[in-house]
Amino acid sequence: xxxxxxxxxxxxxxxxxxxxxxxxxxxxxxxxxxxxxxxxxxxxxxxxxxxxxxxxxxxxxxxxxxxxxxxxxxxxxxxxxxxxxxxxxxxxxxxxxxxxxxxxxxxxxxxxxxxxxxxxxxxxxxxxxxxxxxxxxxxxxxxxxxxxxxxxxxxxxxxxxxxxxxxxxxxxxxxxxxxxxxxxxxxxxxxxxxxxxxxxxxxxxxxxxxxxxxxxxxxxx
Amino acid sequence: xxxxxxxxxxxxxxxxxxxxxxxxxxxxxxxxxxxxxxxxxxxxxxxxxxxxxxxxxxxxxxxxxxxxxxxxxxxxxxxxxxxxxxxxxxxxxxxxxxxxxxxxxxxxxxxxxxxxxxxxxxxxxxxxxxxxxxxxxxxxxxxxxxxxxxxxxxxxxxxxxxxxxxxxxxxxxxxxxxxxxxxxxxxxxxxxxxxxxxxxxxxxxxxxxxxxxxxxxxxxx
Numbered sequence: 001x002x003x004x005x006x007x008x009x010x011x012x013x014x015x016x017x018x019x020x021x022x023x024x025x026x027x028x029x030x031x032x033x034x035x036x037x038x039x040x041x042x043x044x045x046x047x048x049x050x051x052x053x054x055x056x057x058x059x060x061x062x063x064x065x066x067x068x069x070x071x072x073x074x075x076x077x078x079x080x081x082x083x084x085x086x087x088x089x090x091x092x093x094x095x096x097x098x099x100x101x102x103x104x105x106x107x108x109x110x111x112x113x114x115x116x117x118x119x120x121x122x123x124x125x126x127x128x129x130x131x132x133x134x135x136x137x138x139x140x141x142x143x144x145x146x147x148x149x150x151x152x153x154x155x156x157x158x159x160x161x162x163x164x165x166x167x168x169x170x171x172x173x174x175x176x177x178x179x180x181x182x183x184x185x186x187x188x189x190x191x192x193x194x195x196x197x198x199x200x201x202x203x204x205x206x207x208x209x210x211x212x213x214x215x216x217x218x219x220x221x
Numbered sequence: 222x223x224x225x226x227x228x229x230x231x232x233x234x235x236x237x238x239x240x241x242x243x244x245x246x247x248x249x250x251x252x253x254x255x256x257x258x259x260x261x262x263x264x265x266x267x268x269x270x271x272x273x274x275x276x277x278x279x280x281x282x283x284x285x286x287x288x289x290x291x292x293x294x295x296x297x298x299x300x301x302x303x304x305x306x307x308x309x310x311x312x313x314x315x316x317x318x319x320x321x322x323x324x325x326x327x328x329x330x331x332x333x334x335x336x337x338x339x340x341x342x343x344x345x346x347x348x349x350x351x352x353x354x355x356x357x358x359x360x361x362x363x364x365x366x367x368x369x370x371x372x373x374x375x376x377x378x379x380x381x382x383x384x385x386x387x388x389x390x391x392x393x394x395x396x397x398x399x400x401x402x403x404x405x406x407x408x409x410x411x412x413x414x415x416x417x418x419x420x421x422x423x424x425x426x427x428x429x430x431x432x433x434x435x436x437x438x439x440x441x442x
Contacts, residue, residue: 104425105326116397116428149398170400176337177370177423179391180401202398204325205426207337 030161030216032151034173034196035065036203039106041076041090041130042099051076051132058092065195066152068093078102079129079137082111098140100128101147103201117145118185147199150185151216152192161216164188171196171214173206180217181206251382251437253372253392255417256286257424260327261310262297262351263320272297272353279313286416287373289314299323300350300358303332319361321349322368324422338366339406368420371406372437373413382437385409392417392435394427401438402427 048056052074059073072090078100085106099122107114107126114126126144131137151169153161163169165188172180181202196214203209269277273295280294293311299321306327320343328335328347335347347365352358372390374382384390386409393401402423417435424430 104428105421108425146398176404177367178403180403182399182401183397199426200326201422201426204329205420205422207325 032171032194032196032214032216034171034198034208034212034214036200036208036210036212037101037147037197038200039078039085039088039102040071040100041078041088042095042101043090044096044098045094047098047130047138048094050138051130051136052134058090058094060092061089064091065193065197067191067193075133077131078106078110079131080107080110080112083109085109097122098130098138098143100130100140100144101199102144103199104146105201107146112144114144114146116148118148118150119145121145147197148185149181149183149196149198149202150187151194151196152187152189153194154190154192155188157194158186158188161186163216169216172217173208173212173214175207175212177205177207179206181214253415253417253435253437255392255394255419255429255433255435257421257429257431257433258322258368258418259310259421260299260306260323261292261312261321262299263312263316263322265317265319266315268319268351268359269315271359272351272357273355279311279315281313282310285312286414286418288412288414296354298352299327299331300352301328301331301333304330306330318343319351319359319364321351321361321365322420323365324420325367326422328367333365335365335367337369339369339371340366342366368418369406370402370404370417370419370423371408372415372417373408373410374415375411375413376409378415379407379409382407384437390437393438394429394433394435396428396433398426398428400427402435 048058061071061073063070070092072092074090075087076090078085078088099119102114112126112128117125122143122145125142127141128144129137129139158164163186165186167186169184169186170180170182171184181198269279282292282294284291291313293313295311296308297311299306299309320340323335333347333349338346343364343366346363348362349365350358350360379385384407386407388407390405390407391401391403392405402419
């Protein structure tokens with residue numbers, strides 16, 4: 001046996017002993033659903049008016065994973081210094097400040113450098129131009145981000161996983177290209193439904209199509 | 222202290238004890254360079270002839286990370302049932318069988334479903350059409366893959382990291398979107414230069430632009 005094998009043997013023995021003491025290093029019930037969020041736009045009421053005309057109401061298309069949130073019929077084009085991306089879905093309802101969420105791959109297509117941010121934390125984030133199908137255009141000085149990896153959950157879920165709102169955890173993903181996603185923000189609210197959201201880069205890197213499963217683990221690296 | 226904190230305390234104590242015994246759970250010298258491989262094509266001599274004309278020689282453009290391998294001036298278009306991708310670089314020298322390496326994001330653009338494979342393992346991999354700028358076209362019944370995550374290294378590196386050719390390891394990546402990439406194949410050859418290769422999905426998911434750093438760790442999830 002080489003050193004690596006010795007280490008693994010020692011670890012397995014420790015895990016067995018801990019398990020018999022009732023302590024599981026990775027909780028058995030730490031499995032969570034994972035959804036891939038494609039690029040999308042949240043508009044402020046003022047920007048809805050600017051893009052679609054005064055008093056316009058966004059058109060409901062279908063529900064999305066978090067209660068009260070929905071995809072709209074309306075789509076827009078994102079324009080950056082290097083390129084554009086068409087058919088980007090608007091999510092409703094309208095919010096205080098317009099926020100555009102893209103992946104790093106999208107950012108490279110557009111030629112922009114958005115920061116990784118928690119939703120709503122937009123100060124000094126990246127600029128972007130949004131164009132509606134009718135030709136109207138708005139330019140944001142800030143509002144473009146790469147959304148952080150995060151898990152929506154209820155206070156009851158948070159107690160079960162022994163985590164707190166704002167805490168960072170890591171989540172293991174199995175499959176042909178498996179691994180661990182780090183710096184995942186816990187977001188707790190009574191109205192949330194348990195679901196981890198990752199961007200399309202994380203989804204494609206780990207071969208998750210639409211929806212998958214993950215497991216909350218300790219950050220051990 | 223909750224259970225999670227107790228577990229972490231126990232683990233830290235164990236790591237300290239192991240460290241005093243001369244056993245480091247994560248070796249201090251496990252840091253490796255990481256390169257992002259964009260989509261590319263390796264052509265067989267027959268397919269060079271079919272695409273560019275009999276007796277054609279690919280034109281050297283620049284060296285790439287592994288000694289003896291180089292990027293060529295020539296680029297081609299990949300065509301799938303759903304879309305095409307232009308300006309895909311050919312790598313030289315010519316090989317026994319034509320192999321096309323793309324990311325999952327590329328595969329979705331093309332509308333194809335390539336398997337994750339070690340380079341050269343092409344049996345029953347995905348079909349793809351390749352078009353040269355001159356309009357000549359070849360269709361492969363197999364040859365399109367998503368390259369597995371892998372680390373090129375010399376036998377001396379392999380001894381240092383206590384790994385073997387063909388072994389799977391995990392590699393931790395730090396940064397704003399950090400984590401661990403699993404199922405990374407070790408590839409050992411005297412002529413190799415130490416370098417981990419990941420595709421653009423892994424690169425973009427972990428915010429590695431061109432080149433980065435990783436650390437070989439135990440798969441602990």
